[in-house]
Amino acid sequence: MALRNALLAALIDRESSGYDLAKEFRGSVANFWTTTPQQLYRELEKMESDGLLSARIVKQSKRPDKRLFSVTDAGRAALREFTRRDPKPTAIRDELLIQVEALAHADIPSLRSSIRARIESCTHRLESYQRTLAEILGDRTDDEFLATGSRLGPYLTLHRGIAFERDNIAWGRLALGVLARRYPEAAEH
Template identity: 55%
Template sequence: MALRNAVLAALLEGEASGYDLSKGFDASVANFWMATPQQLYKELERMESQGLIEARVVQQERRPNKRLYSLTEAGRQALVEFTTASPKPTAIRDELLVKVQAVDEGDSEAVRTAVAERLEWARAKLARYDRLRARLLAGRTEEEYFAEAERVGPYLTLMRGRAFEKENVRWAERTLSVLEQRSTLPA
């Protein structure tokens, strides 16, 4: 999937500056798509030149002017074309898993440290997703949200991100337990 499609999907929420999109990626699409601010700004320029988005300049006092981006009809059509194409299966490409695969031949303490770091990172992301979930639901049940919300896509992708991080926590805890048990075995 191209960054372009993630940006188009993010702009469904409405007009946004590059800074807003960058910060919004952390809260809305970071559970399934990552991008650095530099990648995002480069993509915004490319998309504007392709006519998928348009920008308007907002004059600001005491701050640099900012550009607010919005979808064009061509951008909406590109998003429709993307959503109708068959998705490619995803594959896990994770350096940590390569280290765990090689733990028996390597520095098991370094691998345990890396897994523990991943565990804390997953717990922090899960907590962030839980806060976002509470904000989206705003006291409603999921069923009420699905019946009343204008857009359900952001919540559905959030559910997937939460499930992913929950599994990361479960896996890391189990992996640390196994590695700890193995470290106490006689050589």
């Protein structure tokens, strides 16, 4: 049910369409919860039928009508109840780390390539999170935002995502350095 709670949290302050939620998930929420658009739309429908969300139709002249979802009182109560529970500990499931664990039997050039690709994707996500954080801050400093801002949850989760991606990039660079020193004969040209 974590997707359900992530959607309630994303909708708690404002109504949104499924399309806009999918974009928001890619831009910010993805740093702590991933989903496909199909899963998202299915869950929105279930949540509406369960009374956690309400939807209204907005007519559009040049596009199909869109549905805007908002959290109901029952949805607010469910989210409040969710925040009272102790969350499950985080578990890493990462195929690249399995490949690194099997280093003694790995194809070193391929592994280097995978690590470089990871660094590149983490760099793109880091830049995206930093842009989103800059949008939240606007022209305020962090201290000004913390004193007056209303989106503290996204501020905090973006900082976690930024730290996570920075750590992934640092680890990738460390791993490439170790591989270069330990396996110089397998260096890519």
